[in-house]
Amino acid sequence: MTEKNPLADPRLAAFEEKISNDQRIEPKDWMPDAFRKNVLRQMSQHAHSEVIGMQPEGNWITRAPTLYRKIVLLAKIQDEGGHGLYLYSAAETLGTSREEMVQALHDGKAKYASIFNYPSLTWADIGMIGWLVDGAAIVNQVSLQRTSYGPYSRAMIRICKEESFHQRQGYEATMVLARGSAEQKAMAQDSLNRWWWPSMMMFGPHDSESAHSGQSMKWKLKRESNDVLRQRFVDQTVPQAEFIGLKIPDPDLKWNEERGSYDFGEIDWDEFMQVISGNGPCNRQRLQHSIRAQEDGQWVRDAMHAYELKRQAREVA
Amino acid sequence: MNQHSLPLFEVFIRSKRGLDHRHVGSLHAEDPAQALDYARDVYLRRSEGVSVWVVRSSDITASQESDMASFCDPMDDKPYRHATHFKLPKEVDNM
Ligand SMILES: [Fe+2]
Numbered sequence: 001m002t003e004k005n006p007l008a009d010p011r012l013a014a015f016e017e018k019i020s021n022d023q024r025i026e027p028k029d030w031m032p033d034a035f036r037k038n039v040l041r042q043m044s045q046h047a048h049s050e051v052i053g054m055q056p057e058g059n060w061i062t063r064a065p066t067l068y069r070k071i072v073l074l075a076k077i078q079d080e081g082g083h084g085l086y087l088y089s090a091a092e093t094l095g096t097s098r099e100e101m102v103q104a105l106h107d108g109k110a111k112y113a114s115i116f117n118y119p120s121l122t123w124a125d126i127g128m129i130g131w132l133v134d135g136a137a138i139v140n141q142v143s144l145q146r147t148s149y150g151p152y153s154r155a156m157i158r159i160c161k162e163e164s165f166h167q168r169q170g171y172e173a174t175m176v177l178a179r180g181s182a183e184q185k186a187m188a189q190d191s192l193n194r195w196w197w198p199s200m201m202m203f204g205p206h207d208s209e210s211a212h213s214g215q216s217m218k219w220k221l222k223r224e225s226n227d228v229l230r231q232r233f234v235d236q237t238v239p240q241a242e243f244i245g246l247k248i249p250d251p252d253l254k255w256n257e258e259r260g261s262y263d264f265g266e267i268d269w270d271e272f273m274q275v276i277s278g279n280g281p282c283n284r285q286r287l288q289h290s291i292r293a294q295e296d297g298q299w300v301r302d303a304m305h306a307y308e309l310k311r312q313a314r315e316v317a
Numbered sequence: 318m319n320q321h322s323l324p325l326f327e328v329f330i331r332s333k334r335g336l337d338h339r340h341v342g343s344l345h346a347e348d349p350a351q352a353l354d355y356a357r358d359v360y361l362r363r364s365e366g367v368s369v370w371v372v373r374s375s376d377i378t379a380s381q382e383s384d385m386a387s388f389c390d391p392m393d394d395k396p397y398r399h400a401t402h403f404k405l406p407k408e409v410d411n412m
């Protein structure tokens with residue numbers, strides 16, 4: 001392979017130079033196969049996460065405590081569907097169709113964020129998802145606005161504009177519970193206890209263990225490492241929890257004056273591995289539901305296609 | 318020769334890597350390849366960009382501004398779709 005030596009392949013040299021000059025790679029640029037595969041994996045995984053992530057929240061639409069909370073939740077979930085679309089279409093610029101990506105998801109070959117394999121058991125979980133899960137996603141996505149693949153970067157900028165609403169509605173809903181009756185506060189605390197660690201896992205393995213991280217950082221697809229982003233999330237979230245009197249379920253959590261950051265305990269990596277390898281509490285349910293939604297909608301796509309064929313035939317005649 | 322029979326093309330330029338292509342104007346040409354050459358000659362004379370798209374104007378389906386009220390609801394009656402709707406105490410307002 002000549003690709004190994006930048007001097008041997010002028011296309012690779014040009015690619016490397018764009019990366020090192022902080023230029024974005026655009027769809028029609030030549031790029032190494034491994035780069036194309038890596039961006040596609042990352043973007044399709046992100047797109048699947050947006051879409052699968054609608055399920056734990058969708059679970060509470062019909063049971064939201066007030067009409068107001070219900071319309072807010074509906075609007076939030078609609079945004080997530082849109083985020084999926086931005087990301088699928090940005091990923092399609094790499095030459096893989098959305099059908100292929102969705103098929104890979106349904107065949108269990110593509111992943112999505114492991115957090116969505118946890119169940120939303122109480123109403124408090126909806127506030128918690130907005131505050132913590134969208135909060136963690138924002139930390140990651142803000143960093144990805146500077147990713148080296150142009151369409152991905154632009155999709156991230158668009159998405160970040162909408163995310164602030166998601167986190168704020170979640171925090172506000174949590175705050176209302178935390179300041180409510182003793183039972184409501186207990187429900188919020190129970191929810192934080194269940195969602196804290198899975199949210200911490202959203203940033204992925206430690207930098208030293210992360211399979212794709214090193215290369216992604218070199219290509220500037222990832223701009224900051226998993227551990228750096230996780231620390232940022234902890235540092236911003238702890239004061240938010242303290243402010244509403246909720247306790248983060250980590251006995252090792254404490255302010256480190258020297259670092260100017262919070263120290264925190266170790267993630268249960270066995271649990272993380274279990275969930276990403278398909279054995280989390282809801283993995284099968286999430287996938288089955290997604291497949292069923294796809295199949296249930298087939299008649300609509302068929303009908304629209306039949307109508308289009310008919311319309312074209314009429315035009316010719 | 319009849320200039321008026323040449324189809325119209327819309328021209329879009331990406332001024333810099335990482336940015337979207339933006340509409341800059343239009344021109345007449347026989348076919349897409351010629352339109353691209355003309356776009357280069359007319360719209361790219363002062364390093365305006367790094368990439369050009371040309372698209373046959375007749376291939377663009379556009380909304381009508383006069384129909385916007387019935388075509389597109391900006392949902393101003395749903396202010397909760399905006400981050401600013403959620404009032405938070407100042408200690409935690411930076412999210
Ligand atoms: Fe999203």
Ligand SMILES: [Fe+2]
Nearest residue numbers: 050083137141
């Ligand atoms: Fe997201």
Ligand SMILES: [Fe+2]
Nearest residue numbers: 080134163166
């Ligand atoms: Fe979101």
